[in-house]
Amino acid sequence: xxxxxxxxxxxxxxAPGTAKAVIVGQREIALFNVDGTxxxxxxxxxxxxxxxxxxxxxxxRVTCPWHAWTFDLTTGGxxxxxxACVDAFEVRIDNDAVRVARRSRAEPNR
Numbered sequence: 691x692x693x694x695x696x697x698x699x700x701x702x703x704x705a706p707g708t709a710k711a712v713i714v715g716q717r718e719i720a721l722f723n724v725d726g727t728x729x730x731x732x733x734x735x736x737x738x739x740x741x742x743x744x745x746x747x748x749x750x751r752v753t754c755p756w757h758a759w760t761f762d763l764t765t766g767g768x769x770x771x772x773x774a775c776v777d778a779f780e781v782r783i784d785n786d787a788v789r790v791a792r793r794s795r796a797e798p799n800r
Contacts, residue, residue: 695782695789704728704788709742709752714790719779721788722763724750729763730779730790736751766795 698712704723711733712721720733720743729750733742740756750763752782760769777794 694793695780695791697784697787698790699788700786701783701788702786703730707747709743709745709747711741712781714788715792717789720745720752721781721790722747722752728783728788731761731763731766732776732794734776735761736774736776737761740788770775 696714698714698721699710702785704710704721706723706725709722711722712719718733720731722729724747731742735742735754735756737757738756740754742752742754743751744755751760751769752763753760761767762769762778766776768774778797779794780791782789
């Protein structure tokens with residue numbers, strides 16, 4: 691098993707339509723379950739630090755609960771313009787384990 695991914699939850703820990711804040715290394719990550727498909731974004735909204743795991747999920751979008759900035763769960767991009775984004779992380783399901791990449795998709799492999 692590669693150490694590029696960290697087990698952060700069990701599938702049953704995050705019900706469909708919900709999210710959970712998890713820790714990967716030094717980062718807090720928002721883990722989302724959308725109809726059985728898992729997504730992971732940095733949990734901190736770039737606007738004023740709102741917790742995205744507490745946001746509203748609609749389809750593959752999450753809206754920050756503090757000031758309504760909305761992000762695409764598949765890319766981390768802001769849906770209202772390209773002036774902000776959050777890091778997106780690859781997620782793998784291994785049996786019952788939900789595993790999140792240690793590095794965001796934007797970070798180079800070293």
